[in-house]
Amino acid sequence: MKQNSSVWHPYTQMSEWEKFDEIVKGKGMWLYDSHGNKLLDGVASMWCNVWGHSKKELVDVIIKQSKKLQHSSLFNLTNEPAEILAKKLVKISPSMNKVFYSDNGSTAMEIAFKIALQYWKNIGKNKTAIATLENGYHGDTFGSMSVGYVPKFFSNFKNQLFHVIRTPVPVKYRIPKNYSYEEYQNYCLEKIEKLFSNNDKIAAYVMESGAQIAGGAVIFPKGFQQKISQLCKRFDVLLVLDEIATGFGRLGSQVEYQAQKSVPDIVAYGKMLTGGYITMAATLTTKKIYDAFLGSFKEMKHLFHGHTFTGNPLAASVAIENLEIYEKAKLIERIKKTSKIFEKRAHEFADLELVGDVRFKGMLMGIELVKDKEKKTPLSSKKSINKIAFEEGRKNRIYLRTLGNIVMLVPPLAISSNELNFLMDSTIKTIKGLAKIISN
Ligand SMILES: Cc1ncc(COP(=O)(O)O)c(C=O)c1O
The missing domain is CATH 3.90.1150.10 (Aspartate Aminotransferase, domain 1)
Structure with a gap:
């Protein structure tokens, strides 16, 4: 060493x-x-x-913002960059309405799981299980390891992880014998349909949007994600999409769920949000989800989550500039x-x-x-x-x-x-x- x-x-x-x-x-x-x-x-x-x-524009913004306000919290306060960025994120993300900030992809997914589970509790329904696609990855914190369980990485912690239901994913290169690629896609979708129709406790179905990158660049076949989103709607299961690695243009579209014709209830962004310059992530939800967290203080319906650097103005100002250059440079x-x-x-x-x-x-x-x-x-x-x-x-x-x-x-x-x-x-x-x- x-x-x-x-x-x-x-x-x-x-x-x-x-x-x-x-x-x-x-x-x-x-x-x-x-x-x-x-x-x-x-x-x-x-x-x-x-x-x-x-990149000059991003470096300049860091310098400019750091002379004004480096960090101030979203606990009891707000700041201009966090406000502007949230508006911009909502604008580019069809059907999304509110933004919850965090520092990295893993925590953005933890927040997504907590929002999904608490949503059902808040509206008085007993839906407590999470289902997901096999071979997914959502980060290294305990909730993210539970959902995106990669045996090679996480088996040391298996006993501490919570139970998640998994359905198969069509990996074109490794389709089981006796199936064509198309037949196996249908098999995977049928598995989800069966699961949803036999289990009314499923709170959310979680998946990466467009492709599993850490799972080895497994690109979803056309229509697959759309059909999953339709099943979620039909069976009243929340669709939670992870666009941390696949959104913001990685797969060729700024918002991958739009390209996949599948509107989520909750979506997470990270990685490229600040151009890769400062750590920041965001979990977005629809108005329907957000509204379920409103009520009197005593009802305790509010979201019990927050980080020191939630909505950090330095990171938010870089993300704003980053999004502006996406448009100016016609990056997509x-x-x-x-x-x-x-x-x-x-x-x-x-x-x-x-x-x-x-x-x-x-x-x-x-x-x-x-x-x-x-x-x-x-x-x-x-x-x-x-x-x-x-x-x-x-x-x-x-x-x-x-x-x-x-x-x-x-x-x-x-x-x-x-x-x-x-x-x-x-x-x-x-x-x-x-x-x-x-x-x-
Ligand atoms: C799809 C996906 N979700 C979540 C994460 C976790 O993000 P972070 O490493 O910022 O915690 C990653 C990281 O590679 C990822 O690829």
């Missing part, structure tokens, strides 16, 4: 790492380390960076154009020795590495694949973080065509390098 470091890194077997590259500067799509090497940010600094680093149109490169070049990955499947949508590509293309056995190795891929990526001047055997390309949304092509060229070299290391 680097002797003078006291930092414990996330999701990292620390004994594998002697030291970590120290990033000292970010400019555009590039991160610069303390030795002057530069790496293209292939994962948008954990899927949140929009414009690249050091730009993503639609640039992302065609993924489609055009996907076959170059598919042809590689280790690659079993390539999945992409918007500014997202997942490249699944396998030991055996026929049997689809996931690639494994004694050392973490992430570490090998990271080191190979660094040789090719890109910053990568894989999800196990899946190489994720999740660049800043405003990446140029040239830079995206560079990221793809370097990723191909990286996968070839990784194949050599694993075969030795």
Whole structure:
């Protein structure tokens, strides 16, 4: 271990790492380390960076706002940036009416679960169960681990997590034998329908909107989410959508649930909300949900939740500017154009020795590495694949973080065509390098 470091890194077997590259500067799509090497940010600094680093307009807003008001709480008070941002978020989010702020995606989802459960209590109905799609991920706090249960990550805490009902998800690459992709989609929807019709205690159905990113870039088939939303309406189950990683243009639409034609009761945003500059997340609800929390003080119907930095004016002012630049720069149109490169070049990955499947949508590509293309056995190795891929990526001047055997390309949304092509060229070299290391 680097002797003078006291930092414990996330999701990292620390004994594998002697030291970590120290990033000292970010400019555009590039991160610069303390030795002057530069790496293209292939994962948008954990899927949140929009414009690249050091975008002047966002930096200027941080400076300007920090001279006026750095933090003041939403307990008994309000502040202008939090008010303006909430109005803007409601405006871009069809059917949404109120915004509850928090600091990160996991807590935005905790809030969504609490609102959904308390909603039914407040209106006097006994609905207490949560159902969700298998293979989802909603963060690392206990509620989020319970709902987005990833066995490999969270089995150590299994006994402490609350019970959640799971229904299957159609993963195109791994459809069970005897089913076509379409038949399996119908099977998954029938499972939800059966569950809803046999269990009237279901308070909410929770899912990521458009795709499961941490679950390995599993992109939902057309109409799947819409049909789930229709089932939720039919059986009076709240639909809770997680757009923390998939909204704000990641999949090619600013509001993914709009593209999916599925209106939620509750939706959460995070990551790209501030362009990836300051931590902030938001949980939005419809008026129907919000109204159920109104009453006399004694009724105790209000939401028992709040964080120190809820509605932080510095973060809110950056988010406001970020949203304004989305419009000015016509970012969504730009993503639609640039992302065609993924489609055009996907076959170059598919042809590689280790690659079993390539999945992409918007500014997202997942490249699944396998030991055996026929049997689809996931690639494994004694050392973490992430570490090998990271080191190979660094040789090719890109910053990568894989999800196990899946190489994720999740660049800043405003990446140029040239830079995206560079990221793809370097990723191909990286996968070839990784194949050599694993075969030795
Ligand atoms: C879909 C989804 N929800 C929630 C989270 C948790 O967000 P955070 O890491 O900000 O807590 C993530 C993080 O990757 C995510 O991908």
